[in-house]
Amino acid sequence: MELNKFILAIIALEPEKVGGCGAPIFYAVNKEEQDKIATTMARITEGVVHDLENGTYIIVKH
Amino acid sequence: MFAAPFLEAMLTGVVTGVLIRYYMLKRDYRQYPSYPHGTTIHLAMAFIAAVIGSVAVPALMEKEFTAVTFLALAATQFREVRDMERMMLKNLDRANLVSRGVEYIEGIARVFEARNYLVMFTSLLVGGATYWGNVFYGLLVAFIAFLISRRLMGGKIVGEIARVRQGKVHFKGPNLFVEDIHFMNLGMESVKEKYLERALGVIIEPLDDNARATLANIGQRMAIAHDVATLLGLYKDVDTAEFTPILRRDLDTGRIGMIIVPIERDIEFLIEAVKRVPVLESAYRAPLKTNIGSKASD
Missing domain, CATH: 3.30.1360 (Gyrase A; domain 2)
Structure with missing residues (x-):
């Protein structure tokens, strides 16, 4: 089984909820900025934005 | 060697074989868009299949047994058709926004191979019937072959x-x-x-x-x-x-x-x-x- 889904980036509002170093983490000051970063990142990486429902977005390449 | 019935059998066999392939290509259209050149390739292939098929029976009757070995040669050729289609569709699939998927491609490639065999068998039967009887028998067999291949072509749908x-x-x-x-x-x-x-x-x-x-x-x-x-x-x-x-x-x-x-x-x-x-x-x-x-x- 090959791995074909990758977390490309994490866009977080609360720094304490993310950590490790698997993917680059971007901190946003508010939801608006988070949405903006997420859209831009998704377009650039051709990934999809997923919502973890705790104020954290991840961008995943499918 | 090229007696009149021989030529007649070949001609009927080849013409019906190519026509049946052309009919099947038209039915193909939705499943695999055949560009003008794709059509040409497959008609050319059908022509070869039809020629080989239609000479088989007359050749046997004339005791020219080597001619029959061409049937085996043709089978190898058509396996290559399948490889060719598979390779091409796979390469093209990368350019699709929604890919066809390997299974679909495999299915289409298999259909292409199978249809060449259908053409060959049609020509074989038609050529044989014409040689044994006359053109009228050939055309009758052609019509039956047409009905059978139409049945074989129609798979189930969702x-x-x-x-x-x-x-x-x-x-x-x-x-x-x-x-x-x-x-x-x-x-x-x-x-x-x-x-x-x-x-x-x-x-x-x-x-x-x-x-x-x-x-x-x-x-x-x-x-x-x-x-x-x-x-x-x-x-x-x-x-x-x-x-x-x-x-x-x-x-x-x-x-x-x-x-x-x-x-x-x-x-x-x-x-x-x-x-x-x-x-x-x-x-x-x-x-x-x-x-x-x-x-x-x-």
Whole structure:
């Protein structure tokens, strides 16, 4: 089984909820900025934005 | 050696063989768009098949046994046709927004090989009949061969093994659902709005256990996504992967849900498009035909 889904980036509002170093983490000051970063990142990486429902977005390449 | 009946047999065989191939190519169109050059390639192949097929019986009767070995040679050739089609479709598939999938490609490649054999056998029978009788017998056999190949060509379609109906698209938080089938998690509000505004959901309910097993095949589902996207257009580009059509299975019932963001937002034709997708030969399962499968189902 090959791995074909990758977390490309994490866009977080609360720094304490993310950590490790698997993917680059971007901190946003508010939801608006988070949405903006997420859209831009998704377009650039051709990934999809997923919502973890705790104020954290991840961008995943499918 | 080139006596009149020999030539007559060859000519009838070749002409009917090529005509039948041409008829089958036309029927092909939706499954595999044949460009002008694709058509030329396959007609040329059909011509070769028809020539080889039609000389076989007269050659045997003239005791020219070496001619028959050409049949074996032709079989190798046609296996190459299959490889050629497979390679080409695989290469082209990378350029599709919604890929056909390996199973679909394999099915199409197999069809191309099989149809060349059909042409060869048609020509063989027609050539034989003409040589043995006259052109009238040849044409009669040609007509029968035409009916048989038409039957052999028509595979099942999704509409015959399942009921297709509209399903309601909705979100629970960031999670996208069609009725109670979960599809994916979408973060962006703007994307969700687009989905609610443009997306269409379809539920495919298998009619029996055979259909349930067939529709579970991932290749079959990719084929449905590809065909429907081709027919209705797709609201998607390479950098908006979130609009890729998805088919998911309801684990409890075996129903398949499909979500698609088409350009032509027309549920009636969407359902029609889903129904017309061919059931892939490689995906077809029939557990009900076995003892265990049929007993386990009740």
